Amino acid sequence: MTAFIPPTYPLRPINGGPLNKALPKSGDWSYEPKYNGWRTLVHVPTGAMFNRKCERLSIESEFAPALRLLRATLDAEAFEWVDCEALERRHGIGRGTLIVLDVIPHENKYDYGQRRAWLTPGILPFLYPSCRPEDNALFQSARIDAKLADEYWRLLPTYNVHFGCGFFEGLVAKRTNSLYPKQLRSATEEYHLWMKHRWAF
Amino acid sequence: MRYTPSTVVDQPTMPAAGLATPGAAPGLPAAGPGLKKVNFGGITKKKEDTKTAYPVVPDPNGQFAIIAARIKQRVDEFDALEAALETDKKELRCLVTPFYFTNSHGKADVASSVSVQSAAGEVLVTFQNRYKQLPDERSLVPILGEHVASYFKQSFELKIDGDKLPADGADDLLAKLQALFAEYNAADALSVKECVKPQSDFHAKRHLLLTTEQNMAIDEACPIVAMIKTKGRK
Numbered sequence: 001m002t003a004f005i006p007p008t009y010p011l012r013p014i015n016g017g018p019l020n021k022a023l024p025k026s027g028d029w030s031y032e033p034k035y036n037g038w039r040t041l042v043h044v045p046t047g048a049m050f051n052r053k054c055e056r057l058s059i060e061s062e063f064a065p066a067l068r069l070l071r072a073t074l075d076a077e078a079f080e081w082v083d084c085e086a087l088e089r090r091h092g093i094g095r096g097t098l099i100v101l102d103v104i105p106h107e108n109k110y111d112y113g114q115r116r117a118w119l120t121p122g123i124l125p126f127l128y129p130s131c132r133p134e135d136n137a138l139f140q141s142a143r144i145d146a147k148l149a150d151e152y153w154r155l156l157p158t159y160n161v162h163f164g165c166g167f168f169e170g171l172v173a174k175r176t177n178s179l180y181p182k183q184l185r186s187a188t189e190e191y192h193l194w195m196k197h198r199w200a201f
Numbered sequence: 202m203r204y205t206p207s208t209v210v211d212q213p214t215m216p217a218a219g220l221a222t223p224g225a226a227p228g229l230p231a232a233g234p235g236l237k238k239v240n241f242g243g244i245t246k247k248k249e250d251t252k253t254a255y256p257v258v259p260d261p262n263g264q265f266a267i268i269a270a271r272i273k274q275r276v277d278e279f280d281a282l283e284a285a286l287e288t289d290k291k292e293l294r295c296l297v298t299p300f301y302f303t304n305s306h307g308k309a310d311v312a313s314s315v316s317v318q319s320a321a322g323e324v325l326v327t328f329q330n331r332y333k334q335l336p337d338e339r340s341l342v343p344i345l346g347e348h349v350a351s352y353f354k355q356s357f358e359l360k361i362d363g364d365k366l367p368a369d370g371a372d373d374l375l376a377k378l379q380a381l382f383a384e385y386n387a388a389d390a391l392s393v394k395e396c397v398k399p400q401s402d403f404h405a406k407r408h409l410l411l412t413t414e415q416n417m418a419i420d421e422a423c424p425i426v427a428m429i430k431t432k433g434r435k
Contacts, residue, residue: 002403015283015284016278016280016285017280017281017284021277021281022283022285023281023284023285025285026288026292181421184335184340185333185336188298190287192287192290192291193289195284
């Protein structure tokens with residue numbers, strides 16, 4: 001059997017430093033919580049998982065229930081690859097759970113707003129920051145309006161306190177017109193239309 | 202029901218009012234299937250602090266602390282400024298690239314930079330004869346077809362410079378090298394780093410021989426290294 005790999009490394013945001021020190025961004029941006037997990041690309045037709053270096057994830061079997069949900073939920077022809085955060089081992093919350101961050105379309109012409117709009121929240125629920133995810137579940141990342149980013153920047157650490165761990169690491173800003181350019185040149189190449197803002201732990 | 206790209210719905214973003222506190226969650230929509238509200242009784246025990254403790258330098262006047270605090274603050278400010286600058290540079294590069302290829306098309310002598318005029322002065326976007334390496338040629342084949350080898354070549358490094366080996370004898374030489382290492386049970390000591398990169402004359406001939414559309418498509422697969430220059434420009 002021929003080994004297959006994802007069509008791209010997962011997009012890697014630029015480090016924007018703490019949000020409260022960040023300079024104004026141009027254009028329209030949307031925010032998501034930055035979850036403390038393992039970045040993974042999932043091949044929907046097979047359920048194969050790959051890490052940020054496009055290597056097969058060694059702990060894939062620990063996500064079997066979430067993968068079954070994912071494969072039953074997404075149309076593998078339309079969404080062959082999805083970009084997820086896998087929750088496992090780093091803290092005790094949501095073990096075996098997958099959070100869908102994005103989908104990787106075949107054609108690089110759909111922007112972030114369009115891609116996220118494909119994921120109907122009625123079927124694939126948002127993981128709201130105040131909710132502690134259960135184990136072996138499937139969610140999509142919460143979306144935070146840019147107007148509320150500062151508020152969530154202050155609020156999320158209080159959830160970490162209540163959760164008893166660093167479940168949230170900060171926020172990731174994504175420009176709403178950002179595409180998902182595919183590249184297998186380098187796992188460390190950064191994408192300038194995504195920016196992460198982290199608290200210093 | 203399964204998702205398809207045509208399944209587009211209005212998607213709510215986080216509500217503007219009633220930001221939730223854990224356990225209360227006022228203003229947030231009801232949790233969907235699989236969600237569990239925060240239960241204070243089930244707070245995960247906080248992990249022991251595993252940070253290594255180092256000896257603390259005496260600082261009787263607090264002078265070191267003032268400098269340390271300043272460094273911490275400026276690192277944050279520096280990260281923010283660097284990210285904003287990097288975003289603007291990359292965006293400007295993306296925006297001017299179509300002009301660069303259009304303007305250069307059909308020319309043998311191509312300007313290395315394009316000038317962007319602003320009220321604050323001129324900024325140059327300089328397109329260098331440097332390219333990012335590719336893992337393989339797969340992304341180029343749809344653009345260049347059978348001509349890929351005219352523009353790109355395989356490169357490799359075995360702790361020897363593969364570019365400097367004679368093309369004719371390279372295969373034979375490498376086979377012998379591997380056999381030699383295997384003879385001494387040292388095959389694992391050999392590692393190879395392979396990539397695909399442009400031929401040495403690619404930068405010059407791409408503008409003459411390829412269309413603007415081809416150059417744009419190649420630039421997505423194998424970006425030209427561009428610099429943003431502001432120094433010495435008014």
